Amino acid sequence: MTAKLFSPITLRNVEFRNRLWVSPMCQYSAAARDGMPGDWHLAHYAGMARGGAGLVIVEATGVLPEGRISPECLGLWNDEQAEAFARIAELVHAAGAKAAVQLGHAGRKGSTWPMLPGEPDGSVPLDQGGWETVAPSALAFGEYEEPRALTAAGVREIIAGFVAAARRAASAGFDAVEVHGAHGYLGHQFLSPLSNRRTDEYGGDLRSRARFLTEIVAGIRDELPELPVLVRLSATDWVEGGLTPEDVRQTAEWLREAGADLIDVSSGANTPRAAIPVGPAYQAPLAAVVREAGLPVASVGLITEPTQAESLLTLGAADAVCVGREWLRNPYLGLHWAKALRADVEALRPQQVWRAF
Numbered sequence: 065m066t067a068k069l070f071s072p073i074t075l076r077n078v079e080f081r082n083r084l085w086v087s088p089m090c091q092y093s094a095a096a097r098d099g100m101p102g103d104w105h106l107a108h109y110a111g112m113a114r115g116g117a118g119l120v121i122v123e124a125t126g127v128l129p130e131g132r133i134s135p136e137c138l139g140l141w142n143d144e145q146a147e148a149f150a151r152i153a154e155l156v157h158a159a160g161a162k163a164a165v166q167l168g169h170a171g172r173k174g175s176t177w178p179m180l181p182g183e184p185d186g187s188v189p190l191d192q193g194g195w196e197t198v199a200p201s202a203l204a205f206g207e208y209e210e211p212r213a214l215t216a217a218g219v220r221e222i223i224a225g226f227v228a229a230a231r232r233a234a235s236a237g238f239d240a241v242e243v244h245g246a247h248g249y250l251g252h253q254f255l256s257p258l259s260n261r262r263t264d265e266y267g268g269d270l271r272s273r274a275r276f277l278t279e280i281v282a283g284i285r286d287e288l289p290e291l292p293v294l295v296r297l298s299a300t301d302w303v304e305g306g307l308t309p310e311d312v313r314q315t316a317e318w319l320r321e322a323g324a325d326l327i328d329v330s331s332g333a334n335t336p337r338a339a340i341p342v343g344p345a346y347q348a349p350l351a352a353v354v355r356e357a358g359l360p361v362a363s364v365g366l367i368t369e370p371t372q373a374e375s376l377l378t379l380g381a382a383d384a385v386c387v388g389r390e391w392l393r394n395p396y397l398g399l400h401w402a403k404a405l406r407a408d409v410e411a412l413r414p415q416q417v418w419r420a421f
């Protein structure tokens with residue numbers, strides 16, 4: 065019997081050849097600070113597609129210039145960027161994988177230094193290429209600069225930015241988009257009571273705090289009826305008074321109704337105060353809760369062994385797994401894991417590396 069990890073999965077009309085996916089990971093490598101992917105991005109993403117991934121999710125990409133995490137992050141706010149992204153989709157497709165891009169807005173966690181060796185921590189000053197950040201409420205994250213609270217009109221402009229970026233991703237040949245609603249970035253800032261104190265339609269009870277995300281998904285669904293839309297959520301804030309898995313299961317139900325196809329279940333990062341019980345596959349129980357919303361989910365977080373990934377699928381905790389750092393250690397991860405689970409390596413393997421597998 066073929067391992068479930070290497071069996072296909074279909075979202076809308078798009079079939080992914082397997083369920084071992086590349087988790088989005090910032091590369092902080094748009095050196096000219098123009099949001100443009102370059103040689104590093106091409107080689108990096110193509111490499112993991114050649115390594116057997118079913119879906120490669122390109123890193124958090126700003127839907128607007130102020131939506132980037134660092135000045136070196138990617139963007140999809142103009143057509144020139146979309147043209148450069150098209151090369152990534154092309155190379156990923158040539159290796160038999162599907163391509164998605166994670167669309168994000170960093171909100172109060174934007175304008176920070178790249179998380180690379182030798183870089184400082186904290187906010188980038190305005191005179192060094194930083195920008196004024198925005199958020200649901202004027203509440204700073206830790207030591208970062210205090211953001212400006214968005215007006216309702218400002219919120220709608222950002223939602224429109226997500227829809228426009230999704231359109232560019234689709235025109236660049238991407239098979240899916242992932243809306244970033246996790247890790248303390250803007251979607252999470254709206255959803256969590258820790259960072260949203262608004263009293264208009266985008267704040268208050270859970271339904272209103274979820275509206276920013278549901279309007280993004282509904283907006284993309286309206287314009288691009290065929291495009292699979294994934295949403296990454298933090299399924300708990302890991303602190304008293306923050307989001308709970310039950311809040312996030314409910315939110316996933318609303319997102320499903322708005323047209324989302326899969327929830328990619330992560331956790332935390334909206335407060336520096338949280339104590340997170342990190343361990344092997346520690347977020348898988350959260351994925352199982354969110355899955356009760358009635359749509360497929362992906363699990364992510366310290367999934368480092370093929371049998372562990374396979375068990376999460378066969379036990380029904382998740383429908384796909386996103387793997388991050390293990391792909392960075394080993395871009396041929398999919399071929400190794402296929403071999404370990406006695407799946408069809410030949411079907412995945414580029415001809416050129418046949419003598420190694």
Ligand SMILES: Cc1cc2nc3c(=O)[nH]c(=O)nc-3n(C[C@H](O)[C@H](O)[C@H](O)COP(=O)(O)O)c2cc1C
Nearest residue numbers: 087088089090123124364365366367387388389390
């Ligand atoms: C270098 C690096 C960059 C990351 N960038 C992103 C990102 O752009 N978007 C995101 O949702 N998560 C990001 N993450 C989190 C990963 O996608 C993943 O959820 C996390 O690393 C846990 O999975 P792992 O244990 O398999 O690495 C990043 C992680 C790393 C190590």
